[in-house]
Every structure is written in structure tokens, then in C-alpha cells.
Amino acid sequence: MPDLTPSIRSALRSSTLLALVLGFGLSLAPAHEAEAFGAPESFAELADQISPSVVNITTSALIAAPADGMPMVPEGSPFQDFFDDFNNRGGNGGPQRSEALGSGFVVSEDGYIVTNNHVIEGADEISIEFFSGVKLPAKLVGTDPKTDIALLKVESDKPLPFVTFGNSDLMRVGDWVMAMGNPLGQGFSVSAGIVSARGRELSGTYDDYLQTDAAINRGNSGGPLFNMDGQVIGVNTAILSPNGGSIGIGFSMASNVVTKVVDQLKEFGETRRGWLGVRIQDVTPDVAEAMGLAEAKGALVTDVPEGPAKSAGVTAGDVITMFAGQPVGDAGDLTRRVADAPIGEAVPVIVQRDGKTETLQVTLGRREEAEAAPVPAASPAPAEPKELQSLGLTLTPLNEELRGGLGLDAGAEGLVVTAVDQASEAFTKGLREGDLITEAGQQKVVRLQDLEDRIAEAKGAGRKSLLLLVRRGGDPRFVALSIE
Structure with a gap:
């Protein structure tokens, strides 16, 4: 999928106006192929079937106020709305207990429940309300912030109704789906729609979202997306919205990603990738x-x-x-x-x-x-300071002065971009002053002559472009520039 624009990514990350929902089932029963359905006359039978397994989640946290008396909360926290209201009303400067609402669903008869990590993050009390009205306290088993998944556990004196996972890879654009949860704190609600797109990515490393037009709002966080067999095929994770309400663009993490995470959280209490x-x-x-x-x-x-x-x-x-x-x-x-x-x-x-x-x-x-291990630098090689204008770039060999000014390690080597023609292909493809070119044509470049040689070799081989390895802030990427 093409990357979302930075402004959309920022909106998705920074606003609690996004309704985020994740859901899994722990049953290991193999998912069977979903049948194709026409427009159903009613979703009532399916809603009756799955309702007992979907839960409302209420979390509570005691947040201490700083010295100036204004409570602090991380941006994007599920408790942010509470503190916005609190700050507008004024507070007494002491610790305040806040509550947040979300959704989830039961994935085993012995009480495992899936929800979003952001629903329970920072909470010291978690309460589960079932469709029957029964309320039970829950304990946190494990979380995976990378997929926004959390696994909870409740203790019950009788087996609990639960739902299973379907195979999200079998879902097609246009298939009917149904979501259930606790939107805007209104209690158990059902919405229906279709799969609008597959394979969407937002900002996470392991993103694989189903896009749906089923209504998802704040409070739906952690609730499931069902196929017409009553299987969970997605976890409603985010909506794209200018005002916080559903406009028919919702994202559900695919069940085939979720199931692996849930299995690991249940077995180890953490992920092992x-x-x-x-x-x-x-x-x-x-x-x-x-x-x-x-x-x-x-x-x-x-x-x-x-x-x-x-x-x-x-x-x-x-x-x-x-x-x-x-x-x-x-x-x-x-x-x-x-x-x-x-x-x-x-x-x-x-x-x-x-x-x-x-x-x-x-x-x-x-x-x-x-993940926390530092990335080693490249090997050293000095070069004579002179400039070359080529491929829309002004380049000079890396020397000690430039190395220090750019904050590069002593072992760094290559050609430094000192200017970029804004009308060039290089500028369009993101090259900027201060970038370091370390390879051209998959060979190291240390001298300006190295780059000229690579360009000549590529032209001699009938190539239309030359592949450059560019480093910025230690992060490498390949860029192909035309040499015609």
C-alpha cells in the first residue's frame, strides 16, 4: 500500500479522536474458509450469536499532579480527554483518578480477553462488563505496543462464551463485516459494512490492516470485526476522521497478525519475534x-x-x-x-x-x-576536498571538518552532498544537503572519480539509471537517479 501522508500519520498517532480497536481469539481451532454472502436480510441472528462474547472495558488510573497543580498525561493517552476537561474546570492540585472506556472480546472459556494496548495502558484497575451485565475485575497478562494488542484475564466460576478467529487472508474487498463494541460509552452497539480495502499500512512495522466502512468510534477500541460466520477477522484499531466521528474509513488489524501475538502473550507474557x-x-x-x-x-x-x-x-x-x-x-x-x-x-x-x-x-x-543494539559505523577513508556537480548534486569527499560538522562517526566515508538542484530528479527523490553517498552502482565511493567511474560503467552497460546508497543520520536507503 502507498504510505499515508505525514499529516495523516500524525493525526492517526496524536489524537484520541481515533477509535482504536483490537480483538483476537485464543482458540486454536483451524479457521475454515468463509462463504460468500449476498446482502443479508438482517444481522440480528449473528448479533445474538456473538454478543455474549463481546465486553465493555473500563480502566482507572491515579495520576499525580506536578508541582504547579496541573495534572500531566502523555499526548494520545486514553485519559487525555478527561484531563482536558479537568484542566478547563480547574483542579485542587492533588492526585486525580481518571477513567477510560474501551471494548474487547473473550477468546477462551477460561477468561482470556483481547483489547487494545492503548485502552489499558497506564491503568491500575481494569473492569470487564459482559453483555449480561455481570462485571469482573481483570488482570493484565501481556501487551504488544507494536500492534496495539493487550491480553487480559478474568476469573469466572463458570465457562464463558467466546469467539474464534477466522482467516483474514480469505476476506475480499466487498465482503460483509460486522463490528461490535462500546462506542462513545453508549454500551453494546453493532455496526455493519464491507471490507473497503486490504493490506493497509499506517505507521507500524507489522501493520496489515483491513479497511472497512463499518462505523467505528471512540470506545470501540479493542472490539472485534466479524465475518458473516461470526469469526473475528480483524481488530478495529483506528479511524481516519477530521472530527473524531466515523466517516466510513476504519482500520482493523488483520486476524492473521493478531493471532500470533495473542498466542505468544498467553504463553510467555511477551512477544518473541x-x-x-x-x-x-x-x-x-x-x-x-x-x-x-x-x-x-x-x-x-x-x-x-x-x-x-x-x-x-x-x-x-x-x-x-x-x-x-x-x-x-x-x-x-x-x-x-x-x-x-x-x-x-x-x-x-x-x-x-x-x-x-x-x-x-x-x-x-x-x-x-x-532492538536496543547500536548500529556500527562504516570503515574510514579520507579523500581530497574538491567539488563535483553531477546528477543534480554538488558533491565533495568527506573530510574531518565535514565529518565533525555532520556529526558522523570517525569511520564514516563517502561523498557529501553540499547542494541539490531543486529542479532535479535528485531533489524530487528526497536527497538533501548533508546526505552522505557511500555507494554507487553497488560499489563504494570515496573519491569523486569513483562516482564518475560508476556513471561511465552504467552508461557503458546500457543502464538508464545509477543506484546510490545514501545515508542520513545513520539510516541508509537506495535511490536510483537517471544518467541519461
Whole structure:
């Protein structure tokens, strides 16, 4: 899916006007293929079937006020609306207890319940209200902020009604779906619509959303999206809205992502995702042309720090086309496949390198243990200070003065962009003053002559563009620029 604009991403992240909902089922029963349905005469029978398994969630937290007497709450917190009202009324400067509402659903008869992480984040008390009116306290089992999932547990003296997961991959654009939850604190409510789109991404690493026009509002957070068989195929996570109300653009995290997270939270109380140890980007058509690839598919490796991939021989510039026997469509596809793969086991990874295919065996690490590790710098190589104007860029070799001014490590090397022609393709593709070009044509560039040589080689090979590896703030990406 194309990336959402920064303004939309900001709106999705920063506003509690977004209704966020996640739902899973813990039943391990295999999902069966959903049948195609025409427009139903009524959703009443389905609503009767699933209502006992959907719950309202009330959370409570005691928030201390700072010295100036104004309570503080993180931006985007589910308690933010409460404190906005509180601050407008004025407070006594002491600790205040706040409440927030959300939704969820029961996924096992022994009392496991799924909701959004943001619904219960920071809460010290969690209360579950069932459709029957019964209320029970809940304990937190585990959370996964990356997918906004939380798993709760209640104790009941009798088996609880629960729902199961369906296979979100079977859902088609246009299929009927139904959402249930606690919108705007109004209690149990049902809304219906269709799947509007698949494979949506917002801002998370593991995003795989179903878009729906079923009405979702604040308070629906944590509630399920059902197919017509009464199976959970999505977790209503966010809405796109200028005013906080539903305008028919809602996003539900696909159940095939959710189920894996829930299983891990139940077993370990935390997630345990596979870690390959590479930085990657999508293979765009211009990058594919510059690399001589037959099609724009796979995940292009931009950097390989110390880790499993480097130990197995993966290098920057490799295009990963297969992982664990499955084709890799793009960078997001690879990220999700690696996350689901077993830790500590060797996995076959097929890469395209220099026009040839190689199979490497990579023993995956655990992402949670590796995320905080710093990324090492590149190796050093000084160069003579002079300028070159090419490809819409003004370039100079990296020297000690520039290295210090740009805050680069002592080991950094390459050509520094000192100016960008705003009418050039380079500017359109995001290159800016201060960027560091470390490779051209998948070969290191240290001298200005290195870049000129790479351009000449690409033209001699009949290429229309040249692939550059660009670093900004330590983050690498490949950019293909025309050389015609």
C-alpha cells in the first residue's frame, strides 16, 4: 500500500479522536474458509450469536499532579480527554483518578480477553462488563505496543462464551463485516459494512490492516470485526476522521497478525519475534532497472550490522526474494515473515546478488533483544576536498571538518552532498544537503572519480539509471537517479 501522508500519520498517532480497536481469539481451532454472502436480510441472528462474547472495558488510573497543580498525561493517552476537561474546570492540585472506556472480546472459556494496548495502558484497575451485565475485575497478562494488542484475564466460576478467529487472508474487498463494541460509552452497539480495502499500512512495522466502512468510534477500541460466520477477522484499531466521528474509513488489524501475538502473550507474557539483522527497503521500478532486475519485487538490503544475516553472508545490495520457502513481495512482507519465524532455527534465505541467485542459511535471533543494539559505523577513508556537480548534486569527499560538522562517526566515508538542484530528479527523490553517498552502482565511493567511474560503467552497460546508497543520520536507503 502507498504510505499515508505525514499529516495523516500524525493525526492517526496524536489524537484520541481515533477509535482504536483490537480483538483476537485464543482458540486454536483451524479457521475454515468463509462463504460468500449476498446482502443479508438482517444481522440480528449473528448479533445474538456473538454478543455474549463481546465486553465493555473500563480502566482507572491515579495520576499525580506536578508541582504547579496541573495534572500531566502523555499526548494520545486514553485519559487525555478527561484531563482536558479537568484542566478547563480547574483542579485542587492533588492526585486525580481518571477513567477510560474501551471494548474487547473473550477468546477462551477460561477468561482470556483481547483489547487494545492503548485502552489499558497506564491503568491500575481494569473492569470487564459482559453483555449480561455481570462485571469482573481483570488482570493484565501481556501487551504488544507494536500492534496495539493487550491480553487480559478474568476469573469466572463458570465457562464463558467466546469467539474464534477466522482467516483474514480469505476476506475480499466487498465482503460483509460486522463490528461490535462500546462506542462513545453508549454500551453494546453493532455496526455493519464491507471490507473497503486490504493490506493497509499506517505507521507500524507489522501493520496489515483491513479497511472497512463499518462505523467505528471512540470506545470501540479493542472490539472485534466479524465475518458473516461470526469469526473475528480483524481488530478495529483506528479511524481516519477530521472530527473524531466515523466517516466510513476504519482500520482493523488483520486476524492473521493478531493471532500470533495473542498466542505468544498467553504463553510467555511477551512477544518473541524473529530477527534477521538487516535494514531493508522496497525494490521500486527505477531501482530494479538500475540493478538490472527483471521485476520490482523483493526486499533490498541497505545495511547489515552485526547479527544473524551478517554471520550468514548477507551483504548490502542483496535483494531478498525468498524467505523460508515463501516469496518476498516487498520489505513489509519480509518483516512480517521474519517476525513469525522460529527463533534459533536456520532458515533458508534466497538473495539476488550481481545477477546471480544464492541461498544462505540464517539462524534467526530475537528482535526484542536486538532492538536496543547500536548500529556500527562504516570503515574510514579520507579523500581530497574538491567539488563535483553531477546528477543534480554538488558533491565533495568527506573530510574531518565535514565529518565533525555532520556529526558522523570517525569511520564514516563517502561523498557529501553540499547542494541539490531543486529542479532535479535528485531533489524530487528526497536527497538533501548533508546526505552522505557511500555507494554507487553497488560499489563504494570515496573519491569523486569513483562516482564518475560508476556513471561511465552504467552508461557503458546500457543502464538508464545509477543506484546510490545514501545515508542520513545513520539510516541508509537506495535511490536510483537517471544518467541519461
